[in-house]
Amino acid sequence: MTRKIRLGAFLPGGGQHIASWRHPDQPADGAVSLQFHIDLARQAERGLFDAYFLADGLAVTTTEGGAARVAGLEPLTLFAALSTQTTHLGFIATASTTYEEPYNTARKFASLDVISGGRAGWNVVTTATEASARNFNLDRQHPHAHRYQRAAEHVAVVRKLWDSFEDDAFIRDKDSGAFLDRAKLHRADHKGTHFKVEGPLNVARSPQGHPVIVQAGQSEDGRALAAATAEVIFTAHSRIGTAQEFYADIKARVAGQGRDPDHVLIMPGVSPFVGRTEDEAREKYDRLTALILPEDGIALLNGLTGGTLDLTGYDIDGPLPPAPPTEGMKSRQALIRQIADENDYTIRQLYQWIASARGHYTIVGSAVQVADMLEEWFTQGAADGFNILPPWLPTGLTDFVDLVIPELQRRGLFRTEYEGRTLRANLGLPFPVNRHAAARAAAQAAE
Structure with a gap:
């Protein structure tokens, strides 16, 4: 199968650019408008995007820049609603390993995965800022290294919990009265440095096994966590050289963990101002910049x-x-x-x-110029796909769907239809075999 670009759509209803809410095309209340988010999800699915991604914060703070980010909707709650309005689009929500317990995290994401028919992803974050710490019974945030140590154990516990039920554990035979094969229900029995969790989880596995694990750290600790646990990595680079260094480093670390590098997708963020000509794109950039x-x-x-x-x-x-x-x-x-x-x-x-990309790559140009940039990074060892950050909504997303997607398809770089019904299938990621089923199969093979 020919390698294709994977695309996520980072679509906060309040807009990416710190002044986007002031743009005449964008609703000022987009951050809290369910209908607007539904419209964005349908637009992303029309463009054949793999997933709708949302970051999340745990404090009201003006240090993020812009009134549009003072308040919004909790991502999993929102995505549960959006999943009923779409068929193929995945939903990657952010949740904190610093301020959540593994059982809560596992239960929420497993539920979204079942509701959506296997289209959920978990963006693992360690949550910085003193403001967040003060909302969770702390005077100061935990040190960077501590947050990542906790995160590694948190992810391990969540994955154990997601394997509580084997895929065929539920019999549900009305005639016999057999509802569950109890031999295929397993406790986590985790006792570690940060967590003690018995389990099992009270949510069954979904059609994709369990949610896709996403991570976005770029520090040494972040790279180590990503190489050990992530299936998709969102990353920020402003030039191709650093993106290539990150790509090669992560792929090598993944292989060092005994994992297949092809099963870890690296997707840098890109904020495109797209026009039919470069001058038109520049006019769009200048107009939005003037509103800051x-x-x-x-x-x-x-x-x-x-x-x-x-x-x-x-x-x-x-x-x-x-x-x-x-x-x-x-x-x-x-x-x-x-x-x-x-x-x-x-x-x-x-x-x-x-103001739009927060350190991610910003490009101002025609659809051909944007496609040239994406193709270069994709073919030159800098990316497996991209997390697209439209500067303002919905027009920035519409421009990309109507102008850039057809150009990528013309070059044979992007799908013309979805490959499957789950997020894993569309990303080309393998189905995660239940650890208990795998152990039983290995034991039987050894007999």
Whole structure:
């Protein structure tokens, strides 16, 4: 089978760009409008996207930049509703290993996976920010290393719980009265450093076995966690060279874990301003950029540099000062610094450039130019697919679906119809064999 580009759609109803809610095309209340999210999901499915992705936060904070991100909808609740309005589109929701217990996480995602017919994915995050910590009985956030140690064990427990029932555990024979084969129900019996969980989980396995595991860390700890656990990795790069380094490093780490590198998909984020011509795309970029309030831009920079950068008193048309070390998003802090230094950006120029993509790749051009960029990264060892971040909605998504998707299809790089009905099938990922069924089969084969 010819390798194809995989595509996720990152579609917060409030928009990606910090000023997107001010754009005349976008509803100002999109973040909390169910109908708007339904429309976006249907649009993404029309474009044959693999999945609708949503990030999530656990605090109200203006350091994320922009009023559109002050409040929104909890992703799993939203996706349960959207799954009833779609047929093939997957749904990747963010949930925190820092502030959730494994049993809760396993139960919620298993439920979404069953409701959607096997179209759920879990974006594993460790949740930075002091504001989030103060909402969960802490005075300060846990150190970066501690969060990742907890995350590794959290994922391991969740996967044990997802294997509580073997695929054929439920008999449901009305004539005999046999409902469940109890030999195919298993407890987790986990006792570790951070968690003690007996199990079993009270949700059955779904048509895709269990939700797809997604991860987005780029620090050393993040890479280690991704290589050991992730099936899809979202990553942020502003140039192809660093993307290629990350791609090669992760694939090597995955192989070192005894896993198949082809079963771990690396999908950098891309924020495209698409026009029928480059001039038209540039006009769209300039129009949205002009809507940024300086205070929102500065707040965005502070949030992305770990909440440690106070720009009070600095000339925004001057250079970005050094940011103190953070226990927050270390890799994103480093990326923002890199973008500023490589482009010699002032504070204003920097927040204007990252206002849509937050360190992900931003491209302004025609459909052909956008497709050229995606093809180059895909064929030159930088990506297996992309997480598309339309700058504003719904027009940014419509532009990509109507202009870029046909160009990718013309080049034979993207599907013309869905391959299957589950997220795994469409991503080309293998079905996860239940560990208990596998152990029984191995024991029988050894007899």
